[in-house]
Amino acid sequence: MASHSESIIREPLITGENITYAQITNDVLRPVENMPGKAWWIGFTVASLGACLWVFAISYTFWNGLGAWGLNKTVGWAWDITGFVWWVGIGHAGTLISAILLLFRQNWRNSINRSAEAMTIFAVICAATYILAHMGRPWMALFSLPIPNQYGSLWVNFNSPLIWDVFAISTYFSVSLVFWYTGLLPDLATIRDRATGIRQKIYSVLSFGWTGSVKTWQRFETVCLILAGISTPLVLSVHTIVSMDFATSLEPGWHTTIFPPYFVAGAIFSGFAMVQTLLLVTRKVLGLENYITMFHIEAMNKIILLTGSIVGVAYLTEFFIAYYSAGEYEQYTFLNRFIGPYWWAGCMMYGCNVLMTQLMWFKKIRTNIPISWVLSIVVNIGMWFERFVIIVVSLHRDFVPSSWAMFYPTWVDVSVFIGSIGLFFTMFLLFIRVLPSIAMAEVKLILKSSSEQAKKKLIAHGGLDSEQVDFYKDALTSFDSVNIKDYKKA
């Protein structure tokens, strides 16, 4: 049944008075059905300028070859693979939220899964462009596919982690896209049935003729559950395989068996940070404070704290194993992160990822929106430096001191990176303009059980443990979308 009353000690997932099913539709579709405001236009202008810079820098790379980047014989992978791993990592939160949290029946995922999944798709697009770009000759990407060719056929080498990566990233992207779009169908039908004219025609094509009949919903739920079931190991496999690109090599600093879980935790860590960065702004600009509440923000901060601490443990383990292995090259690599010429990158990595996230132990910080926003950006900077340290700092001083070198990025390196951020935000801003940024059908599902008004009714109905009610009211004090005065008199 749709309405079973939830325990009072659970914080509400939808706040606000008189939220009806119609109100949810109106609130979520406001940015889709109206012209965007000034904030959107400013953001879109800046982001699309960034995207133009990306197009220019990538074209320049393809025209002139990889010599346009700052790579040298010692550091053969630098900002390209750093950017790739960074973006793939960011792309992990969406599927984690939509798949793993679905399996664990975490209802708070319902109002953030749509935008997080969209973010995943855009981040993986950015990552994939790096893979194509770092080939220098993008048409050579064809040789990473298992298709017949005129050299024999000379097949791809399935023993290579780089080929596993091709399979992992392409599967991850296409399965995420299917999961996201299937979930969008009911909401697209909602837009269609409210629209007129050309908009109705467009959304009619996009909604595949969705009607919301019983059988359709039944199949839809089966599909979502199975997709969640298969996406859960998929999302864990993707970053595992990305880490194997490094871990299966013999390079000190890369040749580490702890890499798969360490990378997966880091990916979820940075992914949630990016979701936090985007949603804290989105909820304010689009006026969605009632659906993305303080509970959601705090829950995400808790996950950032957990995964950040796992990453911290992984860092310590790496140092211990380097010492314990008694391998001098291994030991030097890790010492070099602090005493070498890139000491500042090492400090950024350990400082941003481990020290700063430990602040999240304090509830005051977890529930403070400006601080959470700043910390989420700090995490993303830290995670970029983590990949930079692993890739460039491990490479730049190899076994033979005569070939030691530094890496200096050219303007093309910098432009591709800044441009990819512009590309990402352009796609995200277009998404919140034309598609519902919150899964309406799924939020409607929890309205009767987990909303603030349902809890108010429970309190008014009486018969509850007064200690639990006080606990609930205390929890509400941190909510910015709840009028706490309503509760004082009650």
Next chain:
Amino acid sequence: MSTTKYILGLFADPDELMHGIDTLQKNSVPIYDVYTPMPIHGIEKKLGIKDSRLGYAAFMFGCLGGTTIFSMAYFMLVQDWPMNIGGKPAFAVPDFVPITFEWTVLFTAFGMVLTFFYATHLFPGRTPRVMELRATDDRFVIAIDAKGNIPHEDITNLLKEAGAVEVKHNDRKYVSYE
């Protein structure tokens, strides 16, 4: 003779909708279909709708995907062009695990979703067969085939009693063709 083709009972609340279904079934009024803006759990049991068999399809597609890529890898690296990589065996099964897993997932996802679209007649550009426009927004709609189910007034009263906020007598089956 009335021109009514379908009678629609519009409910504002899923629990009242369930109550409406019970009332109609108690009075032996057959229900054509129910349209809701969100999935209602337990409704398919009430309406006697069988479990979805998409899970079996998904399993089959998964097996197909895993077998396909494993056979491809076997043919390419063992049969057609075995490479000597440090004298290690060409048939390196552990190395084939990641790609086998990925294609199992890939085929499961695409196979199952395409089966879902095929079985439910969903495809881009399909004319939506919508009986009530608010059924995707905030109304929970029970549709009753009016032909043979008379008198219509009785059905209307039953729906109203069960808590319907509005009862519509539609002369056309779908409102979305205009």
